[in-house]
Amino acid sequence: xxxxxxxxxxxxxxxxxxxxxxxxxxxxxxxxxxxxxxxxxxxxxxxxxxxxxxxxxxxxxxxxxxxxxxxxxxxxxxxxxxxxxxxxxxxxxxxxx
Numbered sequence: 001x002x003x004x005x006x007x008x009x010x011x012x013x014x015x016x017x018x019x020x021x022x023x024x025x026x027x028x029x030x031x032x033x034x035x036x037x038x039x040x041x042x043x044x045x046x047x048x049x050x051x052x053x054x055x056x057x058x059x060x061x062x063x064x065x066x067x068x069x070x071x072x073x074x075x076x077x078x079x080x081x082x083x084x085x086x087x088x089x090x091x092x093x094x095x096x097x
Contacts, residue, residue, distance in 0.1 A: 004056040071084060
């Protein structure tokens with residue numbers, strides 16, 4: 001969680017800097033440039049930040065999980081079909097059922 005919040009803070013700072021540079025290039029005042037952040041209102045900026053946080057939490061959770069179990073193991077868990085102990089695919093159904 002702390003990585004998600006730290007990266008969110010970095011994204012907010014970089015977004016503010018981007019808006020200030022774009023405003024400077026378009027000959028706008030700093031106040032006008034800052035008003036454009038996150039859609040123009042405080043509620044839209046908060047909503048944008050929450051959405052970014054909801055994206056960052058699973059991103060860093062899976063990165064941390066990959067550090068613990070290994071990237072290849074994590075990939076296999078998600079993308080390779082599971083096998084039964086006898087070697088047959090888990091999706092295979094028995095003929096008698």
